[in-house]
Amino acid sequence: MCEFCHKHGDGQKWYLAAASYAADLQSDLERRGYLVEFVSGFDERMRRTVPLLERLRVLPKPLGDAVRTASSRRMQRDHFGQPVTLEDCAAILDIATSVVRVPCVCRHFARTPDDGVCLAITTRPTDDVIEEAFAGHLSEPDTPGLQRLSRAEALALLSRCEEQGLMHSVWTFKTPFIAGICNCSLQAGCMAMRSTLELGVKVMWKGERIARLDADACTGCGACAQRCPFVALSLDRARRVAVLDAARCYGCGLCAGTCRPKAIGLVDRSSVPAFANDW
Structure with a gap:
């Protein structure tokens, strides 16, 4: 099992541990603030971060590797992910029973078409937090709005994503607490895949x-x-x-x-x- 499973999984896959979804965004002000800042400031942060990561390629290898490792460790504390299968997604939806379809921050940054393929997942409704985080996105034309989904509707969406060749992944917001399932591809602008595969900074584990x-x-x-x-x-x-x-x-x-x-x-x-x- 991956490092997160040993630390946070209580003997099982970390993303199937109910405790990973237990934090209440309404009362956990640090996590709430991080999620809102992460979403609302994503574009600006990526415009600063991507050129810096690209410059790592010209650094001496020992120095570049040290910076990449430090960056990955920092991400593990705050926002880290892992690919999951459709079957895993079904099990996650048995735990995280509040599901809201949201715009994709990666597609917004990459200016690629966004059909609303990402899910905010929690154990209790947190609509006001999600609305605050995505307020800037929702005011733009051609951006999908928020939509509350039943478990069956969420699974149907995930199945359509799989038919389109989109990878499912689950993400922490202030590890170990989980708040999102993303469905994306490198071609669609997935920054996690780009950072990990092209820029050499690991921001997600390989799958279980x-x-x-x-x-x-x-x-x-x-x-x-x-x-x-x-x-x-x-x-x-x-x-x-x-x-x-x-x-x-x-x-x-x-x-x-x-x-x-x-x-x-x-x-x-x-x-x-x-x-x-x-x-």
Whole structure:
């Protein structure tokens, strides 16, 4: 299990621990203030942060690595995430019973189309906090409004996101408390993926699961390679078989969901010795 599971999971996956959703945003003023500032100040903060992260590439490697590690540790204290499967999302919605569909701050910053694919999740309604945080977004044209969803409606939205090839991820706001499920892709402007994969600053763990490929069952259709957001799968056209680079796998499950012959499945990362501690 990842570091958060050991610290906050009470023997289980950290995002399935009920205590991770127990903080009340109405009374927890520090967490409430952080969430509001995070959302309302996201664009300005990213305009400052991205150029700084890009400059790390020209620093001597030991210095650049030290800065990246320090940045990741700071993020772990405040706002950190992990890819989760659709099945995990269903289990999360059994715990976090208040669900509000909200605009995506990453898409807003990237100026990519926003269909309202992110969810604010809490154990009790916190509409006034969410309205305060997203006030600037809601005043803009073509920005989705807030929408309270039932569990069934939230799952239907998550299923549509998966069909579009969007990765599900769960996020803390003042760790270990969780308040959001995001659904995004690198192409759509996901800053977590860009920071982790392109800029080298880890802002999310790899998933608790990892893909396993049955090459004998693979038909070589290539659907998994087209769907994988982490480029962990490719197609060997000569042999007409998919190839899995497990070191790149984040365990989001999009590949398994699109594989018709069921040649790809997910297993617990801890059951694969070579990657059990690869987070």
